[in-house]
Amino acid sequence: MLQCGYSIVFGSRNPRMSSLLPNSAEVLSYSEAAQKSDIIIIAIHREHYDFLTELTEVLNGKILVDVSNNLKIKQYPESNAEYLAHLVPGAHVVKAFNTISAWALQSRALDASRQVFVCGNDSKAKQRVMDIVRSLGLTPLDKGSLMAAKEIENYPLQLFPMWKFPFYLSAVLCVFFFFYCVIREVIYPYVYEKKDRTFRLAISIPNRVFPIAALTLLALVYLPGVIAAILQLYRGTKYRRFPDWLDHWMLCRKQLGLIALGFAFLHVLYTLVIPIRYYVRWTWTNRTIAQAIAKKESPFSTSTAWLSDSYVAMGMLGFFLFVLLGITSLPSVSNMVNWREFRFVQSKLGYLTLILCTAHTLVYGGKRFLSPSILVWYLPSAYVIALIIPCTVLVIKFILILPCIDKTLTRIRKGWERNPKFSESALNGKTDI
Ligand SMILES: NC(=O)C1=CN([C@@H]2O[C@H](COP(=O)(O)OP(=O)(O)OC[C@H]3O[C@@H](n4cnc5c(N)ncnc54)[C@H](OP(=O)(O)O)[C@@H]3O)[C@@H](O)[C@H]2O)C=CC1
């Protein structure tokens, strides 16, 4: 602030002891400093706010900027800023700067967040603090009255709140499918055929788990939309709140999709290395030699060629659209498109991606579903399980929801016209919208 041309005085309990301050700074006692200034930044921890009650007279009509943070969420019943306003009722309390770290201010780091959330009940006081924020080269964001202080104080304490559910879900999916495949592909051959297949743990099994996790998570991105549509159709109105779990699920669809995209990337990488694997080269060479020795020919099968090419093609196209979905969900790109364009990409192209990836899995796993070994092993192939959710989502969406949506919308609209009381109460905001 000194560098930006403001005249600054520091308040301290021991003005003589403050050796850390710049030379040009004037250091006074708390009450003297408070008297001299009209904007006062309270840069102390909340536990020490008590002494401010002694200064209430001096602080009357002044702007107090609360920069404090807490150690954990819900540490105190009310926000620090509201507590300060309660302690010094005559002052105009403004919450600001708490999300900007000392490191960012000192090093003028360009990679740190430049956004300063500001809130306060007195709009003039808030404007003056926002002007200071601007002159420091930072960007103020007006968050409203002091009621918003709690949210602003919680902000630096949150650890990826929207990523928790997708992260745990994908971890559970991966662990489940990993052990499932280990039982089928490592333990079963060992018990019944005494074959050591442990090498499959490195590439083969992860390359089953990744695509399965990617497809399941992608389907889970679209499942809540389908559930929400069923709920609205069932209730005959969209003016009712969704249950909390569905609400939260809808809000973290982007994160679910991005994790799914990560798994799809891994699947692509793990698939590209197939030709250089020892196990694969050994199998191919041995098969060829065995055929040569037995003087056996294997005729070219057009249907197999078609199947193999089409599942690879669908996989590649699905992956391309998947990447496109990921790119358009980035804020810098989604800011460039309007709501309709965003909906088009995320919904229409999203469903196309889901269809292509499901078809890719279906055709690839197709041969395996029919293999008699399933009956022997009692466990269905992991691909069968992987297809349950995507196929359910697609069937419900295209066979149940889309055909009846127009009819129901007309019904709802007619119901509205016939029931003026309902529409009136909805317009007056009495309904839970
Ligand atoms: N450090 C950071 O990056 C950020 C800090 N904050 C917030 O800023 C505030 C200050 O943080 P920080 O500077 O790290 O904290 P410090 O622990 O360094 O304390 C700041 C000052 O508080 C004064 N103080 C300490 N005890 C008392 C007391 N009993 N009575 C009166 N004054 C006292 C001291 O001043 P003196 O000895 O001169 O009297 C001290 O220099 C906190 O609320 C923090 O949450 C917010 C965002 C980022």
Ligand SMILES: [Fe+3]
């Ligand atoms: Fe694949």
